[in-house]
Amino acid sequence: MRFDDVWFRYARRAPWTLHGVGATFEPGRTIVVLGRNGAGKSTLLQLAAGVLRPSRGTVHDRPAVVGWVPERFPAAQPFTTFGYLSAMAEVRGLPATTADPWIDRLGLTAHADTPLAELSKGTAQKVGLAQALLTPPGLLVLDEPWEGLDAPSRELIPQIVAEVTTAGGTVLVSDHRGEIANLPGALHWTVADGTLHAEPAPPLPDEVVVEVAVPRQDATAAVDRLRAAGHRVLGVREISEAAVRREHSTAVPEKTGEER
Numbered sequence: 490m491r492f493d494d495v496w497f498r499y500a501r502r503a504p505w506t507l508h509g510v511g512a513t514f515e516p517g518r519t520i521v522v523l524g525r526n527g528a529g530k531s532t533l534l535q536l537a538a539g540v541l542r543p544s545r546g547t548v549h550d551r552p553a554v555v556g557w558v559p560e561r562f563p564a565a566q567p568f569t570t571f572g573y574l575s576a577m578a579e580v581r582g583l584p585a586t587t588a589d590p591w592i593d594r595l596g597l598t599a600h601a602d603t604p605l606a607e608l609s610k611g612t613a614q615k616v617g618l619a620q621a622l623l624t625p626p627g628l629l630v631l632d633e634p635w636e637g638l639d640a641p642s643r644e645l646i647p648q649i650v651a652e653v654t655t656a657g658g659t660v661l662v663s664d665h666r667g668e669i670a671n672l673p674g675a676l677h678w679t680v681a682d683g684t685l686h687a688e689p690a691p692p693l694p695d696e697v698v699v700e701v702a703v704p705r706q707d708a709t710a711a712v713d714r715l716r717a718a719g720h721r722v723l724g725v726r727e728i729s730e731a732a733v734r735r736e737h738s739t740a741v742p743e744k745t746g747e748e749r
């Protein structure tokens with residue numbers, strides 16, 4: 490995807506929030522958007538996601554599937570967690586059960602029948618995240634995704650980001666706390682004075698995500714061994730029935746003809 494001389498302002502005579510932004514969003518990249526409060530990070534993310542349209546200029550080649558997670562999930566909707574996620578799946582032509590693995594993985598099972606309006610901010614954010622991941626996104630846009638999340642869920646974000654980029658998607662994430670800034674290969678773009686300042690791109694890591702199940706009592710030792718062998722451990726989580734079912738359809742991805 491590419492921004493070609495993108496300008497944006499919120500009203501006809503308002504000052505430009507962004508002006509003359511040019512940027513290329515490479516597949517497989519994590520792009521961390523930094524900047525002070527009010528600099529225009531959310532505006533840039535919404536232009537990328539297609540939630541806002543540029544006042545001038547063009548966004549080219551936006552991926553067909555965009556996952557958009559706003560800073561605050563709009564919880565004032567007449568659904569329960571499960572009702573909302575299954576309705577979102579059906580809108581996309583997917584079976585209602587598509588949401589089940591995400592409900593499980595994001596720890597939403599206990600809240601499945603809770604009305605959205607009664608969820609805590611962090612739980613509502615997880616519903617927003619699950620919604621964005623129902624179909625594997627070519628572009629995942631996360632606006633301050635850590636806000637209000639509990640510790641186990643915060644660890645999930647880098648895992649999910651790595652899964653999307655490993656599958657060839659682009660992740661655009663605003664992160665004023667710097668929680669994801671150290672991901673290998675992450676680009677740092679800073680919004681200031683209405684423009685984008687991009688640090689030079691580090692090489693893309695040539696990695697895949699391998700999920701390994703070990704007995705619970707061996708988890709710490711397994712993590713230590715993997716780290717000692719030079720692997721990045723993205724996180725440890727409870728195995729779920731959905732994950733066990735997925736295991737039977739897991740295969741090591743083959744390289745494409747071009748990569749051989």
Ligand SMILES: Nc1ncnc2c1ncn2[C@@H]1O[C@H](COP(=O)(O)OP(=O)(O)OP(=O)(O)O)[C@@H](O)[C@H]1O
Binds near residue numbers: 499528529530665
């Ligand atoms: N809906 C809107 N209508 C008018 N002005 C807006 C609107 N949304 C944002 N702005 C203004 O546009 C500018 C950029 O806002 P934006 O939310 O993109 O910044 P940000 O870097 O994401 O800030 P924060 O870190 O506080 O979320 C700010 O001056 C803000 O007040």
